[in-house]
Amino acid sequence: MAKKPSPSLKRVNPVEVDPRHRWDRPLQAPGHMQVDFEERVDFRRLNAYRLGRVRQALAHSGLGALLVFDQYNIRYISSTVIGEWARDKLTRWSLLTGNGEPWVWDFGSAARHHKLYAPWIPEKQSLAGLAGMRGAVSPKAGLFKKAAQEIRDILKAEGVAGMPLGIDLVEPPFLFALQDLGVEVRDAQQVMLEARMIKSQDELTLLNMAAAMVDGVYQDIYEALKPGVRENEIVALANKRLYEMGADNVEAINSISGERCSPHPHNFTDRIIRPGDQAFFDIIMSFIGYRTCYYRTFNVGKATRAQKDAYVKAREWMDAAIALIKPGVTTDKIARAFPKSQEIGFETEMAAFGLNFCHGIGLGLHERPIISRLNSFDDPMELEAGMMFAVETYCPATDGTSAARIEEEVIVTPAGAQIITLFPANELPIANRY
Secondary structure (H helix, E strand, O other), rough: OOOOOOOOOOOOOHHHHHOOOOOOOOOOOOOOOOOOOOOOHHHHHHHHHHHHHHHHHHHHOOOOOOEOOOOHHHHHHOOOOOOHHHHOHHHHHHHEEEOOOEEEEEOOOOHHHHHHHHHOOOOOHOOOOOOOOOOOOHHOOHHHHHHHHHHHHHHHHHOOOOEEEEEEEOOOHHHHHHHHOOOOOEHHHHHHHHOOOOOOOOHHHHHHHHHHHHHHHHHHHHHOOOOEEEEHHHHHHHHHHHHHOOOEEEEEEEEEHHHOOOOOOOEEOOOEEOOEEEEEEEEEEEEEEEEEEEEEEEEEOOHHHHHHHHHHHHHHHHHHHHHHHOOOOOOHHHHHHOOOOHHHHOOOOOOOOOOOOEEOOOOOOEEEEOOOOOOOOOOOOOOOOOOOEEEEEEOOOOOOEEEEEEEEEEEEOOOOOEEEEEEEEOOOOOOOOO
């Protein structure tokens, strides 16, 4: 029997921070420009909403402050970013206490840029910072110790020095330096994921705009899929079109065809696509930070009965899961709509993880909720309006090589699931049919 949902944090009330959801109106997918004759994305409202969500989650957490190194968390708190190259460098960090405004330590001259162009950060709180660059700078240089002392002094000045400090991810020497100063460190990632879980109308609009860009790229892929094209050429086509349309980062394009479809390798090669191949693609990109994860499967020219049957099964699992999505439903119920691992040829749910599941999407690719047969029966949570996540299904074909892969991005509305990934997928698309 499934456990009742028992969130570790007191839930943040989305109404208190005015998400301005307009459930009675279509979700916008406007152009990228701001205009004077329509209300589109209001970025100052977006910034205020995100910071308000963090403040409330922090207030309910028992922590005195959050020190974040995760680039998605820094952007959510401070609305600053210096490019995707910084995502895995641990060269930037942000501090927020329950009593103060965000502090941002950034890479060299970026701090001066924020002082000029990010006036919502107090000028004295945009600082240059460097600690270890993932170990490239030795702890012997003393930068970790200096940074830890700076943070401790701010905690004292803002009245939270006696409370635990939450950290999301960190270089070990930074953690040790804080602990040497008597700072009690706890997990901040759960607090931040709680804050990021319910999307505002502005966030949903940006997510919808990102999905609309991928809709267009799939039309290009559909037209380009013919014998002789290589998997990597599809990747190049998708990257070019996405950047032309305004993407700020293309994180990955899975491009998988023919005998590579089963088992799913999660990458691409230079394989030449051939007549009758089943091929599937995943487009993972971001627009103003908000991501997509959007699979589609095609056949090239023609399809066999085994390929068609695999697609029908993948679609049935998808539709069964989506039909359950509405506020108040618990994630264990949705997880039961997915096939057991043995049904798709895997011995355990761990081995099959990521093939039939759901994952939240926002500034990060994997946010809450994560819904699968691996975790949701033991740790269910309740769906709420304003959540946004992707539903993924996968079914290997009986021919031993082909497979169908479908993914829809959905918003939880008061009336149920709203699908925002619109390239046709109810039936198996045949590209360049013979």
